[in-house]
Amino acid sequence: MIDLRSDTVTKPTAAMRRAMAEAEVGDDVYGEDPTVRKLEERVAEILGKQASLFLPSGTMGNTIGIKLHTRHGEEVVCDHRAHILDWEMSMMAWFSGCLARPVPTEHGVLRWSDIEPVVRPRTTGFPAPTAMINIEHPHNMGGGTLFPIEKIEEICDRAHERGLKVHMDGARLFNAVAASGETAARTVAKTDSVMFCLSKGLGCPVGSMLAGDAATMAEARLYRKRLGGGMRQAGILAAAGLVALQTSPRHLQDDHANAKLMAERIGIDPREIQTNIVIFDIASTGLSPAAFLGRLKSSGVLAGSVGGTRIRLVTHFDVSREDCVCAADAIAALLC
Numbered sequence: 451m452i453d454l455r456s457d458t459v460t461k462p463t464a465a466m467r468r469a470m471a472e473a474e475v476g477d478d479v480y481g482e483d484p485t486v487r488k489l490e491e492r493v494a495e496i497l498g499k500q501a502s503l504f505l506p507s508g509t510m511g512n513t514i515g516i517k518l519h520t521r522h523g524e525e526v527v528c529d530h531r532a533h534i535l536d537w538e539m540s541m542m543a544w545f546s547g548c549l550a551r552p553v554p555t556e557h558g559v560l561r562w563s564d565i566e567p568v569v570r571p572r573t574t575g576f577p578a579p580t581a582m583i584n585i586e587h588p589h590n591m592g593g594g595t596l597f598p599i600e601k602i603e604e605i606c607d608r609a610h611e612r613g614l615k616v617h618m619d620g621a622r623l624f625n626a627v628a629a630s631g632e633t634a635a636r637t638v639a640k641t642d643s644v645m646f647c648l649s650k651g652l653g654c655p656v657g658s659m660l661a662g663d664a665a666t667m668a669e670a671r672l673y674r675k676r677l678g679g680g681m682r683q684a685g686i687l688a689a690a691g692l693v694a695l696q697t698s699p700r701h702l703q704d705d706h707a708n709a710k711l712m713a714e715r716i717g718i719d720p721r722e723i724q725t726n727i728v729i730f731d732i733a734s735t736g737l738s739p740a741a742f743l744g745r746l747k748s749s750g751v752l753a754g755s756v757g758g759t760r761i762r763l764v765t766h767f768d769v770s771r772e773d774c775v776c777a778a779d780a781i782a783a784l785l786c
């Protein structure tokens with residue numbers, strides 16, 4: 451099977467497995483796991499933030515990010531197809547008691563001019579006040595799209611002038627870095643918190659990171675514990691993260707080239723593909739997503755349905771260029 455459902459399906463590399471087997475560990479809830487500490491320090495250094503926290507998942511990272519920057523009854527501005535809105539079990543309402551204020555965008559990329567009209571002050575006594583803005587970079591349901599760095603900076607600057615916080619859902623931050631050529635540190639410099647996943651394009655079996663200033667991360671550590679995310683000898687998992695940070699970013703350009711290649715072969719302008727995600731519509735085939743995916747599966751290709759008649763393909767380092775050619779040809783045959 452050529453598995454293009456998500457970049458979460460990768461298996462740990464031999465180097466990761468070796469590092470995991472040999473990891474020095476301790477009880478991380480007591481702050482005694484040296485490998486977790488090393489990973490957290492390394493991530494803070496790469497991102498140019500004071501501190502970072504190792505977490506079991508990206509959903510937990512976003513949940514904590516929102517909790518840190520909001521109070522019950524406040525609003526979170528996000529794109530209308532944001533992961534935090536559609537794919538995280540309404541955690542912003544469940545854990546933080548907040549409302550999402552979704553803003554329509556074409557490909558998930560918010561501009562300050564989209565955000566400004568929906569920002570509500572804390573003082574009027576009628577609308578729920580705005581507390582934070584979520585930037586999803588790259589944007590998953592937008593098709594792996596990128597915010598231009600100046601737009602990220604503008605959103606952060608304008609938000610801060612109004613006393614609002616900015617959280618970056620950078621689940622695929624390193625794909626953004628590889629595609630944009632900006633450093634990770636510059637990309638996140640003005641955000642108040644940033645989450646990225648080790649378990650996506652970077653290929654780890656488990657784990658995400660949340661980063662920000664030291665006081666905020668100390669508070670984040672308490673929310674992680676409340677959510678049941680206090681892990682004990684987690685160095686076994688963090689060890690894979692350290693390997694991933696060193697070795698995986700260099701594969702991401704190939705994943706992006708493979709995504710462009712597939713797009714081109716199925717009739718999408720490859721210039722629309724910025725990272726490792728290709729989303730296309732199958733309405734013209736007259737098939738339901740289940741039927742389309744079933745036929746694709748019988749040709750040895752797994753893809754995902756992402757709502758309506760939209761299908762998503764995600765490249766990663768467990769699919770080769772040849773796999774992508776093969777998969778794209780199978781899709782093209784169903785589309786025509």
Ligand SMILES: Cc1ncc(COP(=O)(O)O)c(C=O)c1O
Binds near residue numbers: 506507509586621647
């Ligand atoms: C943009 C984005 N944010 C957050 C997440 C959540 O990550 P996790 O599956 O580790 O909870 C995902 C997962 O696909 C994602 O694509």
